Amino acid sequence: MELLLETIVKPLPAHLFTRHEASAEMRWEAMAGQPLLTPTDRFFVRNHTTTPTIDASTWRLRLHGDALRNELDLTYDQLKAMPAQTRETAIECAGNGRRFYGEQQHDQTPGTQWGLGAIGVARWRGVPLRYLLAQVGISPKATDLLPQGLDAPFEGYGHVRRPLPAEKAMDDVLVAYEMNGEPLPPDHGFPVRLVVPGWVGIASIKWLGDIQVATTHLSSPWNTEFYKDVRVHPPKSAFELPWNAEFTAGEPYVLRGRSWSGAGTVTRVEVSTDEGRTWREARTNPHPAWSTWQIDWTPEKRGPATLRARATDESGETQPASTPTHPFGYHFNAVVHHPIHVR
Ligand SMILES: Nc1nc2c(c(=O)[nH]1)N[C@H]1C(S)=C(S)[C@@H](COP(=O)(O)O)O[C@H]1N2
Numbered sequence: 001m002e003l004l005l006e007t008i009v010k011p012l013p014a015h016l017f018t019r020h021e022a023s024a025e026m027r028w029e030a031m032a033g034q035p036l037l038t039p040t041d042r043f044f045v046r047n048h049t050t051t052p053t054i055d056a057s058t059w060r061l062r063l064h065g066d067a068l069r070n071e072l073d074l075t076y077d078q079l080k081a082m083p084a085q086t087r088e089t090a091i092e093c094a095g096n097g098r099r100f101y102g103e104q105q106h107d108q109t110p111g112t113q114w115g116l117g118a119i120g121v122a123r124w125r126g127v128p129l130r131y132l133l134a135q136v137g138i139s140p141k142a143t144d145l146l147p148q149g150l151d152a153p154f155e156g157y158g159h160v161r162r163p164l165p166a167e168k169a170m171d172d173v174l175v176a177y178e179m180n181g182e183p184l185p186p187d188h189g190f191p192v193r194l195v196v197p198g199w200v201g202i203a204s205i206k207w208l209g210d211i212q213v214a215t216t217h218l219s220s221p222w223n224t225e226f227y228k229d230v231r232v233h234p235p236k237s238a239f240e241l242p243w244n245a246e247f248t249a250g251e252p253y254v255l256r257g258r259s260w261s262g263a264g265t266v267t268r269v270e271v272s273t274d275e276g277r278t279w280r281e282a283r284t285n286p287h288p289a290w291s292t293w294q295i296d297w298t299p300e301k302r303g304p305a306t307l308r309a310r311a312t313d314e315s316g317e318t319q320p321a322s323t324p325t326h327p328f329g330y331h332f333n334a335v336v337h338h339p340i341h342v343r
């Protein structure tokens with residue numbers, strides 16, 4: 001008999017999630033009818049190893065390094081007593097959409113075969129990292145931070161850790177202890193995680209225990225081997241529909257979906273229901289975390305078909321028809337062909 005090691009604490013019902021080894025992907029139909037935020041019960045989980053059990057009363061965040069005037073060992077209560085901010089923002093895995101390199105471009109890449117569900121938007125609350133850094137007297141010469149997780153070491157590489165430029169750390173990063181109005185759940189980093197808006201998910205270190213702050217360049221396997229050369233998410237789109245959704249010819253429908261980009265708010269979304277020959281503009285509700293949109297459609301032709309959505313963000317970047325080959329399958333941002341069937 002095979003022993004199934006549970007790597008994730010929260011329930012993963014099959015109508016909300018697709019399992020991928022130690023991780024779990026949200027099914028996009030689970031966002032249908034939801035307001036802006038992804039409910040925590042369906043927020044994707046990406047674990048390198050296993051969700052750890054951490055006691056908040058003995059947890060400490062250690063801040064140290066040659067770029068700090070003082071070292072600090074912070075307790076959970078001390079952190080929660082500091083000035084806090086709330087921010088609605090997405091966390092997305094750099095490998096989100098990897099499956100489509102293979103399925104759509106005949107260019108299979110190794111790694112978790114995510115569809116489009118390795119993204120979620122939550123309301124995060126915590127202390128701005130720049131406030132914490134000011135408390136410990138960060139030097140203007142600081143260049144890099146190295147935040148590290150308290151989860152088990154990953155294979156032979158040590159604890160999950162990834163350098164973060166001081167410039168981003170001093171901008172909009174949160175040291176978060178709440179998700180959607182509740183303490184962070186174990187799978188999402190309890191008691192404390194980083195939230196790094198717009199950047200690949202690996203930047204948002206969960207189960208945060210240690211931050212080195214240095215005046216020199218820092219590196220780790222998480223920027224030299226894994227997640228190399230990826231930083232800000234390109235625009236992407238998804239329909240709030242199951243794969244192979246069924247429609248009835250002659251019936252009016254409202255197609256709904258969401259589009260997002262790490263480089264700025266998505267301001268324009270176009271939809272094609274004829275395999276990319278013609279495009280119509282969707283009614284879009286722009287939001288920096290992700291923009292929701294809708295468009296009316298009455299299918300006419302019976303048989304298999306695909307739906308396509310194409311987003312443009314405020315920087316002017318539009319989703320392309322195909323994504324250049326990437327050795328690790330990151331940043332698949334081409335328009336996805338969502339298969340449906342019209343009866
Ligand atoms: N300590 C630690 N932090 C981590 C990870 C991890 O395995 N360990 N996974 C990273 C990756 S690759 C992603 S995409 C996000 C996923 O966050 P979520 O599981 O809360 O959705 O967390 C990041 N932070």
Ligand SMILES: [Mo]
Pocket residue numbers: 046092093094095201202
């Ligand atoms: Mo990730």
